[in-house]
Amino acid sequence: MPELPEVEWAARQLGRWLVGRRVEAVACDPRARRLFRPGSPAAFARALRGARVAAVARHGKQLLLTLETARGPLGVNAHLGMTGKWVARPASAPEPGHARLTLRLDDGAVVHYSDPRMFGRLRLVPRARFDEWPDLAALGPDPLATPIDLTRLRARLAATRRAVKVALLDQALLAGVGNIHASEACWRARLDPRRRGDSLAPAEVARLARAVRASLRFGLAGLDRPEIEYLEEGGENPFHVYGREGARCPHRGCGGTVERLVQAQRSTYLCRRCQD
Numbered sequence: 001m002p003e004l005p006e007v008e009w010a011a012r013q014l015g016r017w018l019v020g021r022r023v024e025a026v027a028c029d030p031r032a033r034r035l036f037r038p039g040s041p042a043a044f045a046r047a048l049r050g051a052r053v054a055a056v057a058r059h060g061k062q063l064l065l066t067l068e069t070a071r072g073p074l075g076v077n078a079h080l081g082m083t084g085k086w087v088a089r090p091a092s093a094p095e096p097g098h099a100r101l102t103l104r105l106d107d108g109a110v111v112h113y114s115d116p117r118m119f120g121r122l123r124l125v126p127r128a129r130f131d132e133w134p135d136l137a138a139l140g141p142d143p144l145a146t147p148i149d150l151t152r153l154r155a156r157l158a159a160t161r162r163a164v165k166v167a168l169l170d171q172a173l174l175a176g177v178g179n180i181h182a183s184e185a186c187w188r189a190r191l192d193p194r195r196r197g198d199s200l201a202p203a204e205v206a207r208l209a210r211a212v213r214a215s216l217r218f219g220l221a222g223l224d225r226p227e228i229e230y231l232e233e234g235g236e237n238p239f240h241v242y243g244r245e246g247a248r249c250p251h252r253g254c255g256g257t258v259e260r261l262v263q264a265q266r267s268t269y270l271c272r273r274c275q276d
């Protein structure tokens with residue numbers, strides 16, 4: 001499942017492939033209606049045909065594309081959901097499996113959005129006014145794009161009784177932190193993920209903020225390849241504790257064992273010996 005590093009990687013790839021290019025032809029999978037909601041595949045294709053991509057941005061796990069059309073600016077909000085991927089292929093190559101959207105560009109390149117399970121999103125945003133969608137406007141600051149504001153994070157955590165790992169999944173706290181990096185960050189910060197947000201001392205919040213950034217940067221550094229394979233697809237597990245129940249804790253000298261528990265219906269991995 002894509003987490004923030006994978007979405008950042010997708011944004012960088014899309015920036016290279018699309019910015020400045022004109023979309024000459026668009027094909028949308030008519031069976032993929034749910035991806036295009038509240039619009040439709042046909043309306044999406046019509047809107048993008050002939051448009052020029054001006055910018056690709058990202059906030060949290062939301063990809064925000066701005067296009068120039070004859071009728072003014074147009075936005076696209078794309079989300080990878082659980083299995084989404086953007087893939088560039090030469091025009092002569094076969095399309096990837098589960099291609100839901102195919103863009104043929106004026107430089108001859110072809111960019112596909114592939115998504116087997118279709119939990120992703122491809123939404124038109126009139127006039128590229130992304131702030132008019134409440135779910136986008138409600139996002140907290142992006143911890144990969146900007147340093148984490150410790151005063152804000154301290155205040156937000158002090159106001160919640162939720163477990164710190166569960167609080168980290170709240171996109172209004174920090175946009176884009178998902179289940180894997182929330183678990184990894186608590187381990188890096190040596191904090192028990194079950195601790196209540198309002199129990200954290202300022203130094204622990206600072207440690208957690210550093211750990212979130214470190215985990216995301218670590219994730220990003222491992223992605224330098226043309227096509228990403230997600231963990232669930234049999235991709236290699238690069239993480240320290242996530243998905244490693246029963247393994248020795250990688251903290252030097254700890255000697256503890258990684259355990260799995262469930263918080264808010266999601267798996268958390270932790271080492272009880274060094275996380276307190």
Ligand SMILES: [Zn+2]
Pocket residue numbers: 249250251254255256257271272273274275
């Ligand atoms: Zn440990």
